[in-house]
Amino acid sequence: MMRVAIVYDSSTGTTKAAAEQMGEMTRAAGHECSVESIHDADPAAVSAADVICVGSWTKGLYVIRQGPTQATIDFIERLEPLGGKRVAVFTTYAIAVGKTLGKMASSLEAGGASVTGQFKSKGPNAAAEFGTWLRGLDA
Ligand SMILES: Cc1cc2nc3c(=O)[nH]c(=O)nc-3n(C[C@H](O)[C@H](O)[C@H](O)COP(=O)(O)O)c2cc1C
Structure with missing residues (x-):
């Protein structure tokens, strides 16, 4: 049994719905x-979980310059040193995610996280691969 913290930034509810389904x-x-x-969310409390998932909606010019929201990056930067803790990143999008997941992963890795999952979904559902990642958590 793991203690998992899922945090998300959602503007119109899509990423929130995906996060709740993942929960x-x-x-x-x-x-x-x-x-x-x-x-x-309290960054210190999130940092204390065994496993963390961080999600943002994809923000950009649809086909270029995509990324997570600044608020998501700011939250990641407020986390405590993660010392190899397993973290997954996820995003919801309309057309293309570009480097959104990579930017979140890099920022988390700079804080010591081990990013073991990267998931994207076009709409309010969890990515299909999230279930597979979840089954690997006890291993
Ligand atoms: C200002 C703005 C910029 C967006 N930029 C992109 C983008 O660059 N690429 C993309 O695929 N979707 C883009 N989208 C679509 C959102 O990422 C998508 O609708 C997302 O699921 C919204 O999540 P939310 O309901 O949690 O806010 C953009 C939406 C808005 C409002």
């Missing part, structure tokens, strides 16, 4: 899981 899947797999907006 349900995580609990159904037997883990404890919190799901919170980065605007409400």
Whole structure:
């Protein structure tokens, strides 16, 4: 059993819905899981979880200059040193994610995270691969 913290930045609810579905899947797999907006979450409490998932909607000019929101990067930078902790990143998007997931991963890795999952979904559902990642958590 892991303690999993899922945090997200959502403007119109899509990323929030994906995060909540990921939370349900995580609990159904037997883990404890919190799901919170980065605007409400306490970085210290999130840092204390066994496993962390950070999500943002994809923001850019649709086909170029995509990235996570600045608020997402600011939240990541407020996390405590992660010392190899497993972290997944996720994004929801309309057309193309570009470097959104890579930018989130780099920022987390700079804080010591081991980024073991990167998921994108076009819409409010968890990415199909999230279930596979979840099954690897107890290993
Ligand atoms: C200002 C703005 C910029 C966006 N830029 C992109 C983009 O560069 N690429 C893309 O695929 N989707 C882009 N989108 C679409 C959103 O990423 C997508 O609708 C997302 O699921 C919204 O998540 P939310 O409902 O959690 O806010 C953009 C949306 C807005 C409002």
